[in-house]
Amino acid sequence: MFAIDFEASCLPRHGRSFPIEVGLAGVDGARSWLIQPHPDWTGWDWTAEAEALHGLSLARIERDGLPAHVVLDQLADAVGGRRVVADSLIDPYWLDTLAAAAGRAAPFAIDHVATLMDERQVDEAQISAAVRLADQRCPTRHRAGSDALWLASVMALLWPDVAGSRSARMPLMSR
Template identity: 70%
Template sequence: MQITTIDFEASCLPRHGRSFPIEVGIADGDASRSWLIRPHDSWAGWDWTPEAEALHGLSRDRIEREGLPVTVVLAELVAATQGRRVVADSLIDQYWLDTLAAAAGAPTPFTIQHVVTLFDEQGADEARVGAAVAFADGQGATRHRAAGDALWLSALIAHVRGVTIAPRAPVLMAAQ
């Protein structure tokens, strides 16, 4: 089964309060795309931290202005990942997918697997994972943005699996 990597950016980390997803990105080999997520009405009053904004560089004003409705983002995300194995490097990404689906009034469309499962399947030891991290770091992906982080993880997984890729610039899906 083909692997798609996924990453969410959020209003804050849950340890700082109730967080909601503000961007989701996916990558498949060398191609990536992302969606800015307009805050849903049900998230009113949920937390937003300056630390998170500084990390990902997305202001609340920008996501409210350029973000797509949760129903659109979820539908496009589901279509883009259909029939694929979806993998993330953080367990918290499942929480943000669940939060997005709940706001859209839909069941969670898929389960996100943690990359460690794939490492175990590949028999990747610490040295092999370390070499993959160094390779992914050298690919120049923009970190702390959803598509860039998904590209980074895609490069890491490709290296562990022995597949060659050359990441392309991410495509951002935002309101017109």
């Protein structure tokens, strides 16, 4: 199982939003990809609020980002058919937006972590304890790789039998 997180040009409530970074994490580390803005996204919104939150400028993602099809291919290869979980309901939208820019359907589904919590019958005390420990282990937030690693840590604390399997190990990769 992997955790996924996207950073975006803005939140949808501020306008038309596109993904700028995606992170994927297992128990041992995370990978992240900067996403070059696709020509189809020209004229879509960018907010100073989002930039201040994630610290990525439009100039940086234009310069250092990879084309949508490259990111999607590498992301699909990294997932390798495993279950992918997010803690935001908007992440499937950004995956679909990335996939559409690459000219194909999303290569996997994203489940919300609440679904997993319901399946595993986790209570509030367990969730609170896992979140506190993950906050200590992953203090840096609002970058896709670190946010995915935070969620992978929560999942590993709650479900070591699932999240801790060797199949979910991800080599750490620099941004």
